Amino acid sequence: MIDKLEFILALARERHFGRAAETCGVTQPTLSAGVKQLEEQMGVLLVNRGSRFQGFTPEGQRVLEWARRIVGDSRTMREEINSLRHGLSGRLRLAAIPTALAMVAALTTPYREKHPNVQFTIYSRNSIEVLELLDNLEIDAGITYVENEPLGRVSNVPLYREHYRLLTSADAPLGNRDSVSWAEVAQVPLCLLTPDMQNRRIIDRLLKSAGGESRPTLESDSMILLYSHVRTGRWASVMPAKIADTLGLTDAIRAIPIIQPEAVQTIGLVVPAREPMTPITAALVAEARRVAPQLSG
Amino acid sequence: MIDKLEFILALARERHFGRAAETCGVTQPTLSAGVKQLEEQMGVLLVNRGSRFQGFTPEGQRVLEWARRIVGDSRTMREEINSLRHGLSGRLRLAAIPTALAMVAALTTPYREKHPNVQFTIYSRNSIEVLELLDNLEIDAGITYVENEPLGRVSNVPLYREHYRLLTSADAPLGNRDSVSWAEVAQVPLCLLTPDMQNRRIIDRLLKSAGGESRPTLESDSMILLYSHVRTGRWASVMPAKIADTLGLTDAIRAIPIIQPEAVQTIGLVVPAREPMTPITAALVAEARRVAPQLSG
DNA sequence: ATGGGTTGATAGATATCTTCTATCGATGAT
DNA sequence: ATCATCGATAGAAGATATCTATCAACCCAT
Known part of the structure; x- marks a missing residue:
């Protein structure tokens, strides 16, 4: 019976009998018969x-929830x-938004020291996909913004607060400043994440409320790509302080605090709002609670 | 898979492979193979x-919980x-402690008017058995004391408060009084419930704390039996006011309030502490919340 | 000790269910 | 009109599940 319910889950995420069957390791007729x-x-x-x-019937949606x-x-x-x-062992599946990727190591490293038999799989996804993966049981936990857009059926552990920096060459127009305003940043051609990322939507909002407009010269869903452009000294970007620090900058590049307003976003660990959690997930939550004070700032 | 988990549940309550198999509607080898x-x-x-x-292993107990x-x-x-x-339909399985049996109708009657397609099965059990039945999913809800002995994994809705009366013939020693003390009651030969009933344990405690002792002349697990003895005019008993009222007394029998202390026990509906509840159970909880104010006194 | 009764495991036969391959019919796009 | 895609269906082969019958271990009483 439970395997049939897994069919429903697969169908919900693939929205396609054939592909759903494939992810379940059965043929399409088998999945059809199961449903x-x-x-x-x-x-x-149900379907x-x-x-x-063509989607689920109302009853199908209830069955899906169950x-x-x-x-x-x-x-x-x-x-x-x-x-x-066997003690804690198995695989911990995690998804993080790109701007949080750099700090995942702060969580996985102490975790691994305590539980050396746990393996990790870590996906880079936007905040919406993180929640979808959580819903579909494809990951055990996510790392994303916890106080902006609605989260749904999850509980969360705040990890740290994201402060924004203008990354730009020292000899560029604003390069010599100790701080800049969002209104000023709005004048600079930027490299930003794509609009499906919540970080981009946050920055757009900040720029707009400072009277500016978001017209990025370059968009990407990869922080590595943005960062490598900035490093050439010919491009500018807005990034969270933490990731800028982690990636490390050359002498010629400056990370300038953006104030007015001093915008701050909380990033946290999200896990399914269900008790009890798997032991592997519970240990991650414990670790998150432990490291959060050290990260915050 | 789920049917195998049902085997575990049956085994937990029967503690016997053969009987467990029978309640599952399979033969003993089938149940053995399932486990x-x-x-x-x-x-x-697991076993x-x-x-x-010989009981479950520690792992078996965890599996049992799941x-x-x-x-x-x-x-x-x-x-x-x-x-x-089909709207609300099916069977609502309920267990109540004997002293609460008389008030179950206050719940079932309005329930039935709203949901005529629901059938009822109602067991008379002691408070411990009520909780066991709940644990084993053999009933949907129970009616028992909610503030004395520990309840476990349930949530509850208080229904009414139990006040005690001495039931005795008008021409018996205390028969002409408007109220009596527990110390006085302790001097009277009583018909009481058996000690496996929480009501009896409560009364014993009250008698003892009034310096008396519980030496019932007659014990039974049936309120009907106690009541029929009292009705002869030759026996006395201590009963909750509500059940005495419901059963109705002859002119010759008086229900005398027992004060010093004025002992009160809360009776409530208990349901598994799990969200969401079955629709049938949820409707019962709603009904309980509705009628509780009218019952309380 | 010993024999009867009880309990759960095992063997083997049968029935049921599951899953696969192959194919069809419906639908939608070009 | 043709082709490609999607999910349903048919039929065969294989895997599972369940049953009856029986066994071995154990308990208890004599």
Whole structure:
């Protein structure tokens, strides 16, 4: 039965019978039959079909909610029993927004020292995708903004606060300043993240409320790409202080605090709002609580 | 998979492979094989066996906890989907302590008017058994004391407060009084519930703290039996005011308030502490919240 | 000790269910 | 009109599950 519920989960994320079947490691007829069997047991159609997947019926959506929960619980149970025998082991799947990638190591490093048998898989995703992956049980935890856009069915542990810096060459127009305003930043051609990233939306909002407009010369979904452009000394960007520090800058590049307003965004760990958590996730939450005071600033 | 978890639940309540199998509607080898399969999947022994059932291993106890949850959720899901189609229908299973039996009708009657397709099964059990039945998913809700002995993993809705009366013939020693003390009651030969009932333990405690001792002439686990003895005019008992009122007394029998101390016990509805509840249970909780103010006194 | 009763495990046969491959019909795009 | 895509269906092969029958260990009483 639980495996049929996994079919529903796969179908929800793939929205396609064939692909859903593939991710479940079965053929498409098998998945079709599984869904159909669920429908017979429930006595209701769960999926609207018309020669292709057309979403879930209202009943299907409720079953989907339950499936998330039941499948999640059954995995947590297995993990818990496993931990009782072999200590903490398995794989911790994590997704972080690009601007937070640099600080993930502050979490994984002490974690690994305590639990050397846990392996990590870490995805770089935008904040919406992080929540989707969490919903679909494809990751155990996410790292994203915790106080802006709605989070949904998760609980969170604040980790640190993001302060913004103008990264620019020392000999560029604003290069000699000790601080700049958002209004001034709005005048500079910038390299920014793509608009699907919440960081970009935050910066757009700040620029707009300072009377400016966001007209980035260059967009990318990769911080590495933005950073490598800035390093040439010919481009400028707005980045969180923490990532600028981590990446390290040449002498010729300056990271100038942006004030007026002094904008701050909290980044935190998000985990499914369900008790109990898997032991692997619980240990990550504990670690997050431990390191948060050291990171904050 | 879920059906195997049901085997674990059945085994926990029956503590016997054969009987557990029977309640699951399978043969004993089938249940044995199911448990064994779970053990193989988990990689741990779940049940201590030595030619007979000897309880669960620590891992087995964890699996049992998860099984309660997962099986409960899967039933709730089915019920919820069913309610979406057919409105509220199915069976509401309830257990109440004997002293509360008389007031169950105050709950079931308005419930039935709103949801005529729901059928009821109502057990009379002691307070400990009520909680066990709840744990084992054998009932949807219980009615018992909510503030004395520990309740465990349940949430509760207070329903009314139990006040005690001495039921005795008008021409018996204390029969002409308007109120009596617990110390006085302790001198009277009483008909009381058996000591496995929390009501009896409460009364024993009250008698003892008034310097008396509990030496009931007659014990029974049935309120009907106690009541029928009192009605003869030759026996006395201590009962909650509510049940005395409901049963109705002859002219010759008086229900005398017992004061010093004026002892009060809260009775409430208890349901599994898990969200969401089955629609049938949720409706009962709503009903309980509605009628509680009218009952309290 | 010993025999009867009880308990859970095991063996083997049968039935059921599951999953696969192959193919079809419907739909939508070009 | 043609082609490609998608999900449903049919049929066969394989895997599982469940049953009956029986066994071995154990408990208890004599």
